[in-house]
Amino acid sequence: MGNLLILFTAFLCICLFVALHYVLHEYLWVPHRVQFIMNSQGIRGPPYEFIHGNNKEALQMRKEASSKPMALTHDIFPRVMPHDYSCIKKYGKNYLSWNGVRAQLVITDPELVKEVLKTSEKAFSKPKPSYFFKKLLGDSISTIKSEKWGARHRKLANHAFHGESLKNMIPAMIASVGTMLEKWKDKEGKEMEVFQEFRFLTSEMISRTAFGSSYLEGEKIFDMLMNKFWKSADEIESDKLEKTIHDSVMKIIKQREEKVMTGEVDSCGHDFLGLLVNVYHDSDEKNRFLIQDIIDECKTFYFAGQETTNFLLAWITLLLAIHTDWQDKARAEVTMIIKETLRLYPPLNGVVRKAVRDVQLGELALPNYLDLNIRFIALHHDPAVWGDDVHLFKPERFAEGIAKATNNNAAAFMPFRLEPRFCVGMSFAITETKIALSMILQRYTFTLSPTYVHAPLPNLSLKPQHGLHLLFHSLH
Numbered sequence: 001m002g003n004l005l006i007l008f009t010a011f012l013c014i015c016l017f018v019a020l021h022y023v024l025h026e027y028l029w030v031p032h033r034v035q036f037i038m039n040s041q042g043i044r045g046p047p048y049e050f051i052h053g054n055n056k057e058a059l060q061m062r063k064e065a066s067s068k069p070m071a072l073t074h075d076i077f078p079r080v081m082p083h084d085y086s087c088i089k090k091y092g093k094n095y096l097s098w099n100g101v102r103a104q105l106v107i108t109d110p111e112l113v114k115e116v117l118k119t120s121e122k123a124f125s126k127p128k129p130s131y132f133f134k135k136l137l138g139d140s141i142s143t144i145k146s147e148k149w150g151a152r153h154r155k156l157a158n159h160a161f162h163g164e165s166l167k168n169m170i171p172a173m174i175a176s177v178g179t180m181l182e183k184w185k186d187k188e189g190k191e192m193e194v195f196q197e198f199r200f201l202t203s204e205m206i207s208r209t210a211f212g213s214s215y216l217e218g219e220k221i222f223d224m225l226m227n228k229f230w231k232s233a234d235e236i237e238s239d240k241l242e243k244t245i246h247d248s249v250m251k252i253i254k255q256r257e258e259k260v261m262t263g264e265v266d267s268c269g270h271d272f273l274g275l276l277v278n279v280y281h282d283s284d285e286k287n288r289f290l291i292q293d294i295i296d297e298c299k300t301f302y303f304a305g306q307e308t309t310n311f312l313l314a315w316i317t318l319l320l321a322i323h324t325d326w327q328d329k330a331r332a333e334v335t336m337i338i339k340e341t342l343r344l345y346p347p348l349n350g351v352v353r354k355a356v357r358d359v360q361l362g363e364l365a366l367p368n369y370l371d372l373n374i375r376f377i378a379l380h381h382d383p384a385v386w387g388d389d390v391h392l393f394k395p396e397r398f399a400e401g402i403a404k405a406t407n408n409n410a411a412a413f414m415p416f417r418l419e420p421r422f423c424v425g426m427s428f429a430i431t432e433t434k435i436a437l438s439m440i441l442q443r444y445t446f447t448l449s450p451t452y453v454h455a456p457l458p459n460l461s462l463k464p465q466h467g468l469h470l471l472f473h474s475l476h
Contacts, residue, residue, distance in 0.1 A: 027051060027101050034103040034369050038096045041364055043105065045087060045096035053098025058083035062458065066465075072322070072454045074344045075391040077381045080458035081349065084108075084375055093382075097373065104352070104371045105364075108378035110385060113411040115362040116353070116372060124353035124372060166427055168270055172208035172215075173432055176201060177439045184444075188474045191449045195468040198313045198436075202306045205432055210301055211252065212271035221248050222302050249295050253277055272301060308347045308416075309432045312338070314468050315345040316437060319393050321448045321470050326395065330441055334434055336395035339402070342415035343380045344393065345462050350375040376414055385412040444472045 031048045038044075046054050065082040078085045084106065087095050093109040107113060116124070180201045184192070203222060204215070211218030224245055256268045256277060268277040276294040279287065289297075319341055320327050330337050353372045358365070366372075383390045385406055386397070397405045406412045416426050440446075449469035457465035 030369055031098070031101060031103065034367055035096065037365070037367055038103075038105070038370075043094060043096050043364065044091050045106075046091075046098070048098045048103075051101065053100045053102070054083065055098075055100060061086065066455070066457075070454050070456075073391060074319075074393060075381070076345070076456050076462070077377055080456055080462060081375070081377060084378060088378060093378075099371070099373075102371055103369055104373040105366065106373045106375060108375050108382065110379060110382075110406075110409040110412040112362055112364075113374060113379065113414075116374065117411060119359065119361060123356065123359040125356050127352050127354050127371065165270070165275070166431060169209040169428070170431065170435065172212070172271075173205050173435045174439070176205040176208055177436050179204065181439060181443060184472065188444075188472060191451065191469050191471055193467045194317055194470050195310070195314045195464050198310045199306075201436065202309045202313070202432065203302075205309070206302055206305050209428075210272040210298060212269050212274065217248065217252055218273075221245055221298075222306075224248075225299060225302060246291075246295055249273075249298065250291065253280075253291075253294070273298065305428055305432075308429045309436075311345070311347060311463060312341060312429065312433050313436055314464060315462070316341045316433070317440075317446065317470060318448070318464070318468055319344070321446050323393050324445065324447060326393075327441060327445055329395075331438065333395060334437060336398045337437075338430060338433060339398045339405075339413075339415075340393060340395040343386075343413060344391075345456065346376045346380055346415045347462075348416065349377045349458065349462070379412045379414070382412065385409050443475055445475060446470045446472045 027050060031053075035048060046057065048054075049056070061082040065079050070079055084097075087097065087106070088108060094105065094107050094112055097104045097106050107116065180197060184197075204219065207215040207218035207222060224241055252273065253268075256265075256274070259265045260268060268274045268281075273294070276289060276297055279289045280291070280294060282288045316337060320330060320337070326337065351374050353374075355366050355368050355370045355372065357368045359368075360366070361372075379385070381390055402410055402413050447470065449471050452469045453466045455465040457463045
């Protein structure tokens with residue numbers, strides 16, 4: 001008995017020693033080593049705090065900024081990311097920050113962004129998605145890590161959102177906008193909250209383009225995904241919803257397969273789901289998608305497309321409601337207006353990449369314990385790039401293209417993501433926005449409602465915290 005007690009005590013001591021060693025290594029030695037390496041290269045930042053890093057300070061600053069009223073200005077960076085704004089002023093455009101125990105090199109210098117773009121993609125990987133995010137999107141192009149598998153997904157998505165495939169989606173987009181404008185007829189001259197209106201519009205647009213003639217069933221699927229799955233904290237309940245979504249998509253697929261088998265139609269369709277089903281039946285087994293792949297791609301299509309276009313339309317109408325003289329010009333110069341809106345209110349605040357090994361980035365030697373955090377919103381609001389009028393709405397700055405607008409710093413304008421060539425939904429979102437905006441401007445002029453409160457809410461995307469209230473007036 002005594003020997004067993006000694007063995008148990010020794011085992012317990014070993015476990016405590018290993019745990020203590022792990023804590024000291026991961027929570028003290030590694031952070032101080034990274035801090036020393038970066039400081040020696042001239043990269044400084046707020047000091048590391050045990051376990052929390054800089055998260056507590058950043059959260060407190062964000063709460064304080066959000067609690068204060070904001071003037072009707074497009075100088076939003078200090079409000080939506082006050083900690084980053086403060087650090088840039090204190091430590092420079094590139095500084096070391098701490099997301100818990102994980103070091104982050106925050107980059108807001110266009111020249112260093114160019115170095116990131118030139119560096120091999122194998123040197124920096126996407127961070128591992130959270131359990132819930134992985135469960136939500138599965139192995140879609142937003143989460144997959146396999147280079148070969150990701151290339152296949154990307155190739156399919158590129159085909160779906162470019163050329164003839166995108167043109168085939170335009171009638172469905174026009175029909176969706178037409179439906180929305182019909183509902184607006186009895187609201188002329190009245191205040192209207194358009195952020196919600198655009199949410200319904202983009203949801204219907206995506207349902208029509210993703211599911212074609214089956215768009216009503218698609219709307220039900222997306223409604224489950226958006227309104228119920230997000231809100232379900234219960235693991236069993238979310239699994240039930242996942243199964244319901246799976247069964248609903250399968251039902252649509254089987255209906256299409258039956259029509260092909262009976263000769264009623266010659267293919268499973270040319271909408272997004274149809275393209276996915278065709279790959280599911282590919283003659284080459286290596287190229288086939290699984291049913292779960294189809295479902296995951298539909299989820300990603302909805303989340304990426306719906307939110308991006310919803311927010312973009314909202315901020316464009318806000319800017320045009322303030323600068324009413326641009327409403328007439330918008331019919332001919334809509335592209336410049338879209339680009340300027342994306343600059344002032346980018347869909348993504350930033351993007352994080354993880355160093356998978358020690359890597360040289362320009363003149364900096366980065367340890368593999370480091371993440372890169374590229375803040376798009378800081379790049380888009382940098383007066384050194386855009387000039388002293390950086391916070392003004394001036395679409396004409398893009399009249400001669402992005403290179404001229406950025407003083408040949410094209411890396412300073414990346415509204416969608418770090419690798420613009422891989423943002424396969426960009427063309428889809430821009431097409432949606434152009435159609436919706438042109439159809440609205442053909443019928444209405446609009447101004448800001450006196451009840452509108454300007455308060456961009458920082459999240460993955462910038463959202464009007466209190467909605468977007470406008471007054472619409474018919475042109476006819």
